[in-house]
Amino acid sequence: MREMKGNLTFMGFRRANGEVGVRNQLAVFSLVTCANEAAIHVARQVPGAAVFTHQNGCGQTQADMEMVSRTLIHLGQNPNVGAALLVSLGCEGLNPSRIAEEMGQSKKPVEIVRIQQEGGYFGAMAEAGLKAQKMAQAISTLRREEVGIEELVLGLKCGASDPTSGLAANPALGKAVDRLIGLNAAVIFGETTEVIGAEHILAKRSKNREVAEKLLSFVDGLERRVKASGSDIRGGNPSAGNIAGGISTLEEKSLGSIVKSGSSLIQDAYEYGERKRGRGLFFVDSPGREPEIMAGLSAAGSQIIAFATGLGAPQGFPFVPVLKICANWKTVARLPDFIDLDVSGVISGEESLEEAGDRIFAEILAVASGKGTKAETLGYSGSTNIYTTGPIV
């Protein structure tokens, strides 16, 4: 493995609890769908603040309320967040004090504003604005310092895929992932939907039987829920469009997605909203849809999300840079404002998968040190949500 010394570190923000962020943002979290607008409006008043909104927090099953609560707690604990402001309506089903307390266990400033207790929208805006300004100023003095690559935590996603995804963008990303794991960094992937048909392969790549059984139970759980709604992933895939594009079997389709996780052993598998512990490769139970999986990857601790696309997906995430990698030259040419890294040379035969993987690796480190991604510089980060599995009641 070729390693230049300068490549083994990046410039990150060391937090009070010892963790490292690649961004240093005040994050404004809406705790319930009814507080979204106030959260968005207060974040707009404070330059550099990020806002996370979602459609949950009330009128849900006990299990979903727990999943939403732990996701919010762990999003706030993400090391890219320097300080957090929670915007509560006041009567929501989840417990704002518990969320603030557990978020604060990561030793960062956390404040709550309750709209119903602060005199409505305008009262809450005044209170929230002053708290946000104070926290933004407090975190502004932190400087980047050189840290080892083992502090890096990368999330993986593919979306708006096409045949170039499985042939070039995903396998090249897998090469970069193998290299990161070899250097003792952490990588998190998910998309349980994409695993169906290749679950036996991931089970084989699991560190032990317990991890393999957790992975298989996630797949079974998702399949059961999909079947209960009258659909059948295993029966309907690959789709007619997949077959026209050259994919013959479900195994092949799933492998084209999970190849982005490289070839390392899976150290552990987590439920949605849980936080990863340790280094190496991890799996988090999650759907394939962008708003929910990117929240799951970020709650698990991802500092950056590497996102392989074929047709070009626009979205970023509020305080986690999302790096778009594409091997379709037409998309690269058509969507220069979405695509960060062009690996179409793998398809045209000008570049090997290893060379493309090395460029992805270098770009991840550049973004870790502060380089803005296309989605960040566009400010396209509002499509966010938290995964739930039960009915709205």
Add this chain to the structure above:
Amino acid sequence: MVDQQTQGQGRRHILLHPSDNTATALADLQKGEILPLASGKGNSSITLTESIPFAHKFATTFIPQAGEVRKYGELIGEASQDIHPGGLVHIHNLVSQRSRGQGR
């Protein structure tokens, strides 16, 4: 891990893993095209016996009926009939082992 097929300018197909017995077209390939093929035993070449559309697969070795079909270094299904080197591998001669009701 080495991608033996990924080096060189103007490559028109990709072998995603050294243990694969299928390669994937990176352009629309014509019947009769002769493609360089690296394997553990050294370099050789393969002649396409059919046209292979972009992103479709061809066999790099003889795959007998019920034999394993491999891509990404993994099993993607089994051959439903004999597949000859340079022939198209798709739903007419490859079946899933993981679709519903099978293999589980």
